[in-house]
Amino acid sequence: MILDGESLAKKVYLDVKKRVAELEEKGVRPGLCAIRVGSDPASQLYVGKKIRACENCGIKSKAVILDETAEESELISAIQKENEDPSTHGILIQLPLPSSIDTQIVIEAISPKKDVDGFHPFNVGRVATGVGGFPPCTPKGILRLLDEYGLDVRGKEVVIVGASRIAGRPTAELFLSRMATITVCHIETKDLAFHTRRAEILVVAVGRPGLITKEMISQGVVIVDVGVNRIIDSNNPRGFRVVGDVAPSCRERAYAWTPVPGGVGPMTVAMLLENTVIAAEASLTGITV
Numbered sequence: 001m002i003l004d005g006e007s008l009a010k011k012v013y014l015d016v017k018k019r020v021a022e023l024e025e026k027g028v029r030p031g032l033c034a035i036r037v038g039s040d041p042a043s044q045l046y047v048g049k050k051i052r053a054c055e056n057c058g059i060k061s062k063a064v065i066l067d068e069t070a071e072e073s074e075l076i077s078a079i080q081k082e083n084e085d086p087s088t089h090g091i092l093i094q095l096p097l098p099s100s101i102d103t104q105i106v107i108e109a110i111s112p113k114k115d116v117d118g119f120h121p122f123n124v125g126r127v128a129t130g131v132g133g134f135p136p137c138t139p140k141g142i143l144r145l146l147d148e149y150g151l152d153v154r155g156k157e158v159v160i161v162g163a164s165r166i167a168g169r170p171t172a173e174l175f176l177s178r179m180a181t182i183t184v185c186h187i188e189t190k191d192l193a194f195h196t197r198r199a200e201i202l203v204v205a206v207g208r209p210g211l212i213t214k215e216m217i218s219q220g221v222v223i224v225d226v227g228v229n230r231i232i233d234s235n236n237p238r239g240f241r242v243v244g245d246v247a248p249s250c251r252e253r254a255y256a257w258t259p260v261p262g263g264v265g266p267m268t269v270a271m272l273l274e275n276t277v278i279a280a281e282a283s284l285t286g287i288t289v
């Protein structure tokens, strides 16, 4: 079974549009500001997609683009300006940032109320303690997708490969909050296949095409492939194609899987818009998300 993130994202957008209209009746138009540093083509593409999705849903969006050589202080000033702007409800910093900039300092400069990517320690802490917060968009999108297809995670053996702050770790937190049993694998994991074979739900977020092969999984597993990798393809007009971290042959053994592209990626963008609407709604009530 294909877990179709593209279709579910469209459903999420219908709800987002409805909530945007309700907010507008109350005099608030949700606004998202995307800040990008430099001209990395992948970052340009991602920011473009997010801005277009906002426009389609009636969310006011803007992109602030700083030069590759911008100083950390310039970026912080741009964030502070958006923190103070009441028409901006969500701020996202497109990662990765140039190595001269300390990503953590930048993330912590965002007002937690506008941290719709859910990377600020305030939100990381609230999500981890189960009291609220903005969950990061990728893990939130993964769980929404599994819910949509009636795939209950409670009590399931969930193995997550990759332990980054933006993907693997918050995914583990969200699955734990839903009472799954979690194993997180990373670069130091001794026998990756031992763990992946035990998985009833396998989430892979590493960035290495073909890392997971058919021999490493069990029959009936649900595969969530977060990886986005460009590989050279001379038959493709663009000269490359996008693949995940899981070898296509794994589908033969899987009960369900997310395609790449068209699985987790569209859900990540949809959850960003949903978080922005939630931030705008919270700006009316003053309640901490």
Ligand code: NAP
Pocket (backbone or CB within 6 Å): 138, 161, 162, 163, 164, 165, 166, 167, 168, 185, 186, 187, 188, 189, 192, 205, 206, 207, 208, 211, 226, 227, 228, 229, 264, 265, 266, 268, 269
């Ligand atoms: P990242 O920061 O590089 O993290 C990768 C993680 O995988 C790290 O924890 C790393 O460990 C671990 N790792 C590396 N090689 C491994 C191996 N052989 N076995 C097990 N673990 C290994 O990357 P990321 O930002 O999490 O992104 C991961 C992938 O997901 C990328 O392809 C990215 O483009 C994609 N992504 C997609 C979406 C989406 O919306 N679809 C969203 C976010 C990310 P160490 O840090 O110790 O090396």
